[in-house]
Amino acid sequence: MQISIQGLHKKYPNGNHALNDVNIEIKEGMFGLLGPNGAGKSSLIRILVSLMKPSSGRIMVNGIDAAKDRAYVRSMLGYLPQDFSFFSNLKTYEFLDYAAQLAGMSSRKKRNQAVDQLLEDVGLFDVRSRKASKLSGGMKRRLGIAQALINDPKIIIVDEPTTGLDPEERIRFRNLLARLGSQDVSIILSTHIVADISSMCEHMALLNKGQIAFSGPPEELIRQAKGHVWSIYATEKEYIEVNQKYEVVATVMMKDGWKITVVADEVIGYAAEAVQPNLEHAYVYFVEHTLKQIKV
Ligand SMILES: Nc1ncnc2c1ncn2[C@@H]1O[C@H](COP(=O)(O)OP(=O)(O)OP(=O)(O)O)[C@@H](O)[C@H]1O
Ligand SMILES: [Mg+2]
Incomplete structure (x- = not known):
């Protein structure tokens, strides 16, 4: 798996320059996209999952231009949006079954198997008959990741999945993601929580005001803040x-x-x-001190 983000710009119609020459290389494993509110994380992710077009620049997935072959990228993609919500009346297992149908699983038997397995994996089997809208915040987030995993994706993109979770639920969610990372799977996790990065990601990029302030392993970010x-x-x-x-x-x-x-x-x-800096110190250093002049 090789995702190459090249010279990406995004200007919204109202003039907001949300992404300004973003270049990132992403391989297998867990990749953290760290940045403060409004940095451009969700904009970048919406472009990555081809819900939105960039103003310029391109994304290559395994050497294929994502804009030219959207079906290829979509077929490999699992996505948990930042503002994920549910159809209010469905029970938890019904919601997953619906997601499986949307993903093109037509055999009821296969669907049932896949849904039960996923419910087990994310720890929601015991509450499978509860309405999705009545789950706790952390459980909803786990149901969100379950629906993103339904078609066995090779690229998993989760936008701020740990925000608003209590520490226990946050650790649980991190462990769940960590289990998913394997040889041929890339997980891209956006967050403004530094601890998400330090406990999970081997590689990261720091996005600030639409620009990449740093990209590399977290230890290197710390080293540069020394x-x-x-x-x-x-x-x-x-x-x-x-x-x-x-x-x-x-x-x-x-x-x-x-x-x-x-x-x-x-x-x-x-x-x-x-x-000696820790990752949080290094984050503040880079956010405060490394911004290039923004060209509009
Ligand atoms: N649809 C839109 N139209 C105009 N400007 C937008 C739009 N969506 C986002 N922006 C602006 O683009 C910038 C980046 O926003 P984005 O949502 O990508 O940031 P973010 O890093 O995801 O922030 P957060 O951590 O708060 O989710 C912000 O200045 C935001 O106001
Ligand atoms: Mg966002």
């Missing part, structure tokens, strides 16, 4: 000043003042020491 994260030891008096001057990522109260962790190229005028 020397840009500092702990400042501030007195009560300096506290407000430091908060105004710097991008603060953590604050700890100490006996005689504050230890404030900031992201900055240098710190002058305060007692400070460089600290």
Whole structure:
């Protein structure tokens, strides 16, 4: 599996330049698309699943231009949209059965087997007769991934699947996705939650204001932020000043003042020491410091 995103631009009719020269190479395994609200993640994903056309640029899947052979890409695709919702009256298993029919499974027997297996896989077998609209948020998300998996996709694209889930349900969802990753399957996961990336993805891209600020393994992002994260030891008096001057990522109260962790190229005028960045620090560093001038 090889997905190559080349020189992608998206300008909406109202002038929003949502994607600005996006280039990414995606192979097998779990790929994380990280970015703050409004970065352009859903725009990129809508183009990837061919629900929307780019203004320019192209997407190649295994060497085939996705715009020229949409059926080829569609046949390999499983997609969980950010705003996934259900037909309100269907029971959980009926909903999956309906999705299976849409995916072209005509044999009732095969459908029943596939639906039961999926319900088992995502941990919804016990609630299969409950109305889909009455499931909890986390269960709905798992039903969402189940419908995306129905045709055994080689490319699985999930848009912010962990937002709004409690920690347990989020871990459960991550484990579910991790199980799906295999030799010939690519999973693309968009998120603004840094921990989703650090716990799951070998490769990632950081999207910010429509531009790719970084792409590579998460460890490389951390490496590049080295020397840009500092702990400042501030007195009560300096506290407000430091908060105004710097991008603060953590604050700890100490006996005689504050230890404030900031992201900055240098710190002058305060007692400070460089600290080893984690992925969250690196994320803030890249979002705040690496933006090219946006050409409209
Ligand atoms: N249909 C549209 N028409 C005009 N502008 C749009 C449209 N959809 C999105 N945008 C704009 O494009 C930019 C990127 O939006 P997008 O939804 O792709 O971001 P996102 O990274 O998915 O954000 P979030 O994390 O909030 O879901 C934003 O400025 C948004 O307002
Ligand atoms: Mg989005």
